[in-house]
Amino acid sequence: xxxxxxxARELRNYDSAVLSARDGAGYxxxxxxxxxxxxxxxxxxxxxADALGVIAGPAWLLCHFHDDKFWSLRSxxxxxxxxxxxxxxxxxxxxxxxxxxxxxxxxxxxVGGRRRAYRxxxxxxxxxxxxxWDLLNVATxxxxxxxxxxxxxxxxxxxxxxxx
Amino acid sequence: MxxxxxxxxxxxxxxxxxxxxxxxxxxxxxxxFSTLARDGTPVTWxxxxxxxxxxxxxxxxCSIGLAQKAFNIRRDGRVAMLFSNPTGxxxxxxxxxxxxxxxxxxxDLTPLAEGFMERAQLVFERQPVGITMIGVMPxxxxxxxxxxxxxxxxxxxxRRIRWWSDGGSQRSSxxxxx
Numbered sequence: 001x002x003x004x005x006x007x008a009r010e011l012r013n014y015d016s017a018v019l020s021a022r023d024g025a026g027y028x029x030x031x032x033x034x035x036x037x038x039x040x041x042x043x044x045x046x047x048x049a050d051a052l053g054v055i056a057g058p059a060w061l062l063c064h065f066h067d068d069k070f071w072s073l074r075s076x077x078x079x080x081x082x083x084x085x086x087x088x089x090x091x092x093x094x095x096x097x098x099x100x101x102x103x104x105x106x107x108x109x110x111v112g113g114r115r116r117a118y119r120x121x122x123x124x125x126x127x128x129x130x131x132x133w134d135l136l137n138v139a140t141x142x143x144x145x146x147x148x149x150x151x152x153x154x155x156x157x158x159x160x161x162x163x164x
Numbered sequence: 165m166x167x168x169x170x171x172x173x174x175x176x177x178x179x180x181x182x183x184x185x186x187x188x189x190x191x192x193x194x195x196x197f198s199t200l201a202r203d204g205t206p207v208t209w210x211x212x213x214x215x216x217x218x219x220x221x222x223x224x225x226c227s228i229g230l231a232q233k234a235f236n237i238r239r240d241g242r243v244a245m246l247f248s249n250p251t252g253x254x255x256x257x258x259x260x261x262x263x264x265x266x267x268x269x270x271x272d273l274t275p276l277a278e279g280f281m282e283r284a285q286l287v288f289e290r291q292p293v294g295i296t297m298i299g300v301m302p303x304x305x306x307x308x309x310x311x312x313x314x315x316x317x318x319x320x321x322x323r324r325i326r327w328w329s330d331g332g333s334q335r336s337s338x339x340x341x342x
Contacts, residue, residue, distance in 0.1 A: 030245075066210075133306060
C-alpha cells in the first residue's frame with residue numbers, strides 16, 4: 001500500500017493533523033491543518049499561513065489522540081515533502097510511520113526499546129541507573145491522595161449546589 | 165525564579181506573554197515536539213514538557229531506548245514545540261502556542277534532578293493509569309520495564325514564542341523574540 005493511501009486511511013480517525021516544515025532560519029515550524037486528500041497528485045492539500053514563514057522542503061505529518069485522562073494514546077506520523085502548487089500547498093507523503101495505539105505497537109515499543117536501551121549503555125560504557133521505585137511509590141500515593149481530594153471537593157461543591 | 169510574594173513564576177511572567185499563553189503551557193497535557201532528522205526532516209511526536217522558571221527553559225525527557233529525538237538534537241539543536249491539543253487541560257478556547265528554541269541533550273544519564281517528585285506526581289495526577297500500573301506491577305516485571313525509566317534530560321531554551329487566538333490560520337496574535 002502506498003504511503004499516500006495509508007495516510008489517507010488513517011487520517012479519517014482524526015479531527016485534524018499537525019504539519020511540520022522549516023522556516024528560513026532552518027527551525028522547525030509546526031502548525032495545525034486539515035489535510036484534504038488529492039489522490040490524483042498523490043498528495044494532500046494544506047493551508048499554510050504566509051505569516052508562518054514556512055519554506056518548501058522536507059516535512060512531517062502527525063496525527064495523535066489522547067483522552068481526558070491522558071490515555072487511550074494513538075498516533076501516526078508520515079515523512080514527506082511540502083511543495084508549493086498553483087492552488088496553495090501540497091504535502092506529499094513518502095513514508096508512513098506507525099506510532100502508538102494497539103497491542104502490536106505496545107509490544108514493538110517495549111521489545112525494541114529494551115534492546116536499544118541496553119545498546120545505548122554498552123556503546124557508552126555506562127551502567128544501568130537505579131530506578132527509584134520507592135520514590136515512584138511515594139509519588140503515586142501523593143497523586144492518588146490529591147485526586148481523591150479533588151473528587152471530594154467536587155462532591156462537596158455539588159452537594160452545596162443542591163442545598164443552595 | 166519567584167515573584168515578590170514568593171510564588172514560583174510561570175511561563176507568562178518569565179517571558180512576558182499573556183496569562184492565557186502561560187496557562188496553555190502549564191495545563192496542556194502534551195505538546196507536539198519537533199526535532200530535525202539527519203536529512204533535515206522535522207520529525208514531530210507528542211511529548212510532555214515541564215517548564216522550569218528558574219532556568220527559563222523546558223525539560224523534556226526520553227528513555228534511552230526511545231532516544232531518536234536526543235540523537236537529532238545532538239546533531240542540530242533547533243527544535244519547535246506546538247501546544248495545540250487542549251484535551252484534558254480544562255481550558256476552553258485557548259490559543260495555539262508555537263515555541264521555537266534551541267535544545268541540548270547530554271550524552272550521560274542525569275541523576276535524579278531537583279523537582280523529580282513534583283514532576284512524577286504531576287504526571288500520575290494527569291495520567292492516573294500510571295498509578296494503577298505501578299501498583300500492580302510485580303518485581304520481575306519492573307525489571308523488564310526499567311529501561312523506560314533510564315532517561316535523557318533534554319533542555320529547551322525558547323527563542324521565539326508566537327500564539328494565535330484563531331487557531332493559527334492567519335497572522336499571529338502575538339510574538340515574543342527572546
